[in-house]
Amino acid sequence: VKRRYRVCDNPTRSDTGIYCPGTNRQVEPCNINPCSVDGNWGAWSCWSSCDVLCGSHGTRRRTRHCNNPSPAHNGEACTGDSEESRPCDGMPPCPRDGEWSPWSQWSEFDKTCGIEAVRRRDRVCNGQLPIGGGETCPGPCVELNVKDLAACPRDGGWSPWGCWSRCSQSCGHGITTRRRGCTHPVPTIGGKFCVGRNVTTAACFSAPCAKNGTFDYW
Secondary structure (H helix, E strand, O other): OEEEEOOOEOOEOOOOOOOOOOOOEEEEOOOOOOOOEOOOOOOOOOOOOOOOOOOOOOEEEEEOOOOOOOOEOOOOOOOOOOEEEEEOOOOOOOOEOOOOOOOOOOOOOOOOOOOOEEEEEEOOOOOOOOEOOOOOOOOOOEEEEEEOOOOOOEOOOOOOOOOOOOOOOOOOEEEEEEEOOOOOOOOEOOOOOOOOOOEEEEEEEOOOOOOOOOOOOO
């Protein structure tokens, strides 16, 4: 600080006069260049909550500030870290679903031609076990694949037998015939033709033939 004084002599008081009013001293600060103040750490904050809800990889953090006091007038900043972390302890395990085995190879289609042929593949729930409330193995254990294949060959089939024909002889013994066709159904796309005969015959007898009379010998 700096000081200055004054004297009560302008004029000097007489024996019966009053002393000069006011103070005879003044004081003022004179620190033009204040002293530097080094910073110092304040107290650590409380530990934060874990940054994950489950599992073993979470972290808690706490912080502190260089404010006890803060550095001033070119004072040194605090040395060290302003943040500290540590692993979380006691967190529950995260839910983990069970794991499927790899899918098997696709089976053969259940037929070689035609529409809606089906094949399948399977998997087994024999991977890792579920933990923390995870599902045993989510999803299906069987997968189906439906596909329309090329049209199937169709074998022919006989139609019903037709009616017997008229007897080949108008009288006496003859032959009658009936037929059938390979149209029920007609063979297609390399299907087999009907097996067997398309014509059958039978003996027939219409009526006795007329006989003309003849003379006997004389």
